[in-house]
Amino acid sequence: MEAGPKGPEPCERLKWAEALRLAHKAVTSVTGRCAENRYTMREMAALPLAASAGEALVLGLTTGPVCLASCGPVVLPWMLVQPKGIGPHSRQLFLFLAARLAGYMVFAAVAWLVGAAIPRAWSGRSWAYGGIELLLACALVVYAAGWPRPGRAPSEPSPRPSIHLVQIGQTPRPRPSGAVALGFLTGINLCPPFLVAGVRAAQLAHLSGALFFFLCFFAGTAFWFLPFLSLGFLQRTPAVVTVARMVAVLLACWYGFSGASLLIERIING
Amino acid sequence: MRRRILSILAYTGAALTLVVAASVPFVLMGVFSKAIAHAGLHIDAAYSGGTVARTIDRGGYKIVVYQPVKPRLLEPIEPFVQIVFEPADALPARMNEEIDLDGDGQPDVRVSFSLPSDPNAPLRGDVAALNGKYISLTDMGGESFSRMVVRAGKQIVVRIPLNRDSARR
C-alpha cells in the first residue's frame, strides 16, 4: 500500500470518527460488499489514511496471538493478584492497556521520526529488546515482591505497603503504578508484529498518520486481551494470589535471563 | 435413605474402578491410544520438518522437499526448509546436488556432503545458497533445528535456513 499524496491538508483536519467511517468503507469496498465505490474529493484525500487504518486493524487482529504470547505471561499473574470482581479488573486492565497504548504511541512517533533509518537500526534491536526484557523482569519482581514475614499472622498488614501489594490472607489493594509500568513496558516490547507495524507506520506521510496507524494496530491487538476480564470471576483464595505472585517472580527470572543472554550475546558477537 | 443411596453409588463406583484397572492393559490403554492417534494432531514442524511439498526421483534414491517452516508465535527457531535424501544406503558416497526448493524450475541451493562408511559416524555437509532467499551453511552438522546436515536413521536430513525477509513474504 503506497503512502498518500504529500501534504493533503484535508487528511489532517479530518475528525477521527469520520476517518474510521471511511476506513470501514475502504475495507468493505475492497471486499466487494459496497455496491457503489464513489468518493468525494475530500474522501479521496482521506482514503490512504482510512486504508492504512484498516490495514493496521487487520494487522493487529491477525498478529494478536503473538502479542498475547509475548505479553500474556505478564498480564495473567498480574490480573490474578487483583481483587475479585469485574470492576477492579476492568480498571486495572484499562490502566494496563492505556499504558500499553502510550508505549505504542511513543514507538510510533520514534518510528516515524527515524523513518527510512529503521532498516539500518535493525541490528540495534537486540539491545533494545534485551534491555526492555530486563526492565520487565525488574517490574515483575518489584510488584510481586513482599512475602509474609515468618511468624506473622496472615491478616496482619504489611509493614511496607508501598511495594507489598499482596499478603497471604489479604486481598491486595490495586496499585495503578504496577499496571502503568507493566503496560508501558509491554507496549514498547519489540515483538515481530510490532516491528512490522513500525516499518509500515514509518512509511506514512504524516506523524498523525503514524500515530493513527498504531492506534488502530493497538485496537486490533487489544481485542485479544479482553478475555482477561474473565479472571475477575475467579475466586481469590490466598493460595491463588500466592501462586500468582510466584508465577510473576518465576516469569521475571525467565525474562531476566532472556534479556541478559541477548545482551551478552550482542556484547560477545558485536 | 440418601446416605444409603450414596453408599451404594460409591461402592458401585469403586467396583467399576477395579474393572477399569483390570481392563487397562487389555482394552483401555489401546482405546485411549487410538483416540489420541486419531485426534488429528501432528508433531510440531520444528521437529518433524513440516509437510512434504514434492518428491524428486533420482532413480536409486529420492529427494523429498518440504514446505518452508516458519516459527509459530515466539518459537525460537529460524524459518527453514527441510530436504530429505532417502534411503541413505542408496546415496552416492559423495553427494553434490542442485535442488529447486520453491518449484520455480530454477535451482535454489547446492547440497554437498560425503557419506561416511560407518553409519554411526557424524555427518557434516555444506549448503550453498544460489539466491538470496536461503542462507548458506558451511561444514554443518546438527547445530540447531533450523540448520543441520544429519543422518537420521535411513535418511539424510538437511535443513536450510531462510532469509528472514523472504520468509516473511
Add this chain to the structure above:
Amino acid sequence: MASPSSALARPPVFRSIGRSILLTLPIALWSLLMFTPSFRSGGRDLAIGAVLVVVFMTSLFFLMMRTGETYRWRRIFFVALGFLFPVGFIASLIAERGTMSIPISRMVSGDTPFCFMVTPALILPAAFARTIVFPGSILPTASNPHSIAVMIGLWFAFTLVLGKAWCSYACFFGGMDEGFAAFGKRRRLHRFVTKYGSILRLIPWAILLCVVLLSAALFEPFYCIWLCPFKTVTEFPAVRDLETALQFGVFVTLFAGLVVVLPYLTKKRTQCGFFCPFGAFQSLFNKINLFDIRFDREKCFDCGLCQTSCPTVALSKESVREGKTLLNCMKCGACVDACKKDAAVWHLKGTPVGVKPERARLLFLYGAWALATMFGGSILANSIATMVHWLPLK
C-alpha cells in the same frame, strides 16, 4: 531403610495369615497373568526378572494385608522402582547409541521416547493449533515404541483409577527422592518445612502455570528443555553449545538439590511436593477420584503426627480440623499408618468417614497395586533382566 516416622507410628495390627493369603490371591494371580508372556518368550534374563517381580510384588501386598500398614511396604516397591528404572533405561541407551545424550538427529526422526511429565505443556498448543510440541512420534514405531499416543493413553487410564496416587504407585521418578528421604533418621530443616510448608507446596502450581504459558508462547516443551531434574539420570539433549550446556547444568543442580540433598535433610519428597509441575497437574484429578484419606474428628486429638509423617506436606492444621487432606495428597498412606488413634482413615467418597475404612483401603489397594504391578513391575523386570545380563554368571 528406616522410616522417618517409624518411631512415631502406631504398632501394626496383624491380620491372620490365612486371611492375608486369601486377600493376596487376586494380586498373585494378576501378577502371574501380567508376566506369563515374559516367562514364555522373554528369554532367560527377563524370565528371572519376571519371577523376582512376581514374588516381590505379591510378598509386599501380603505384608500390607498381614500388618494392615500401607506406607512402609508401598515405599519399598516405589524406591526400588525409582532406583532401578534408570539402570534399565540407561543401559538400553548405551547399548543402542553409546551415550545418554540425545543427538538432534534422533529428535528430528521422532525417536525420542515420550515422558508423561511433559503432558501439561502440550495441552494449549494441541488445543489451539493441533500441534504436539515434543520431538517424538504419535504412533509407535520400531525404533520408538514409547510413542505419544501409547504413553498418554497409559497415563490417562492410570489417572482414572489412581488420581494423584500416580505419584505414589506409578511415577518411576518419585521413588528416587522418596529413597533419599529414607536414608538416615535425623530430620533437619524440620522447622523450616513446618513454617513455610504452606508456601512451599504452592510452588509446583506456580511452576505448572509458568510451564504451560511459556510452552504455549514458545511452542516448545519448556519443562523438558529447562527444568527437568531427571534428565540427569535418563537422557538429555546433547550439549552442543553454551545454551545446552547451561540447561544440563540446571538439570544436575536441580537433581542434586531437590532429589538428593533436600530429601535427605528434610525427610520429605521435596522434588515431588515442592517442585514437580506434573504433580500439581495430577492433583486436579484428585477431585474426580473416588478414594481419599479423611480424619475422624471424634478420634483425632490434634497431635500433629500425621502432618509430621506426610512426605509432601499435604496436611495442614486447618485441613485436619476439617477432617480432610489437601488437594496434593498422594494417598501414600503415611498419615494413616502414623496415626495412633486410627483417626486418619482410608475413605471412599460418598460413604461415612471411619465406617469400614479397611474396605475402602482394600478397594483402593487392589486397583493401585494391580496397576503398579503391570507398569512398575514390568520396568523392574526389565531392569533386573539388564542387571542379570551383565552379571558374570556362567
